[in-house]
Amino acid sequence: MKAAEPGTRSVTAEPLTAAAFAPFGQVIDTAGTAPRPMNAGMARRFHDLAAVEVVGEGARVVVGLVEAQPYALPLRLSLVERHPLGAQAFVPLSAAPFLVVVCPDEDGKPGRPRAFVTAGGCQGVCYARGTWHGVLTPFGARQDFVVIDRGGPGENLAEHTFAHPWTIHLPGGN
Numbered sequence: 001m002k003a004a005e006p007g008t009r010s011v012t013a014e015p016l017t018a019a020a021f022a023p024f025g026q027v028i029d030t031a032g033t034a035p036r037p038m039n040a041g042m043a044r045r046f047h048d049l050a051a052v053e054v055v056g057e058g059a060r061v062v063v064g065l066v067e068a069q070p071y072a073l074p075l076r077l078s079l080v081e082r083h084p085l086g087a088q089a090f091v092p093l094s095a096a097p098f099l100v101v102v103c104p105d106e107d108g109k110p111g112r113p114r115a116f117v118t119a120g121g122c123q124g125v126c127y128a129r130g131t132w133h134g135v136l137t138p139f140g141a142r143q144d145f146v147v148i149d150r151g152g153p154g155e156n157l158a159e160h161t162f163a164h165p166w167t168i169h170l171p172g173g174n
């Protein structure tokens with residue numbers, strides 16, 4: 001089979017759904033989860049939406065805040081990463097969509113990327129431990145996020161640079 005010419009490798013993002021994302025992690029949103037009342041009915045909780053697995057000596061779950069600048073679209077994807085010691089969750093603090101790029105693992109290397117656009121609102125994602133993913137990718141405007149992932153000792157970042165970049169498009173082209 002003729003190899004793709006450099007620069008012609010493109011992927012079009014699809015809407016993010018729990019089923020489509022299941023091989024890569026979990027979707028964090030209120031759809032499909034019955035809320036639990038709390039605080040005498042003054043609040044309601046959508047419980048246990050994602051699991052943030054962390055492994056290794058001294059591993060801790062940590063919470064951070066991220067101020068992320070927007071990326072130009074279509075996205076030129078040349079690098080993906082993964083965290084072998086922990087899951088990583090991002091929940092937006094502003095109700096806008098962002099781009100999520102993941103890859104299946106093929107013998108320790110990332111395979112063909114899959115891209116998703118979140119639904120907007122405050123829909124987030126939790127990458128399962130060891131899942132290849134692009135870095136956090138807002139578009140259109142700066143977007144701030146809560147990040148929940150692993151703290152503690154050990155090397156928790158593996159990166160891969162594609163020999164030929166991928167171009168990631170939103171549905172509809174750009």
Ligand SMILES: NC(=O)N[C@@H](O)C(=O)O
Binds near residue numbers: 081135136
């Ligand atoms: N480095 C960091 O905290 N963020 C990345 O892992 C990312 O997925 O954006």
Ligand code: NI
Binds near residue numbers: 083088
């Ligand atoms: Ni990451």
